Amino acid sequence: MLQNTLPNTGFVRLPQILSVIPVGKSTWWSGVKAGKYPAPIKLGANTTVWKAEDIHDLIAKLAAEGASK
Numbered sequence: 001m002l003q004n005t006l007p008n009t010g011f012v013r014l015p016q017i018l019s020v021i022p023v024g025k026s027t028w029w030s031g032v033k034a035g036k037y038p039a040p041i042k043l044g045a046n047t048t049v050w051k052a053e054d055i056h057d058l059i060a061k062l063a064a065e066g067a068s069k
Contacts, residue, residue, distance in 0.1 A: 005019065006020060006052055006055060006056065007052045008052060008053075008056070009052055009053060010051075010052050011041070011043075011049035011050065011051060012049060012050055012051075012052050012055055013047075013048070013049055013050075014028065014048065014050075017050060017055055020055075020059065021055075021058070021059065037058060038050050038051070038054035038057075038058060
């Protein structure tokens with residue numbers, strides 16, 4: 001399963017997320033702004049990450065939404 005390519009804890013960067021959630025960068029950032037996707041954490045001027053736990057929760061939520069359709 002693709003979800004296993006993400007660590008269970010820690011931080012992940014956008015390319016790791018987009019490898020398991022099939023959306024483009026601009027769609028991802030629009031979803032973050034709209035509150036559909038988790039908020040990022042800025043570690044530095046050029047380093048943005050997300051908590052791996054938040055991404056796993058998002059994947060489970062998207063899977064549940066897909067199953068209910």
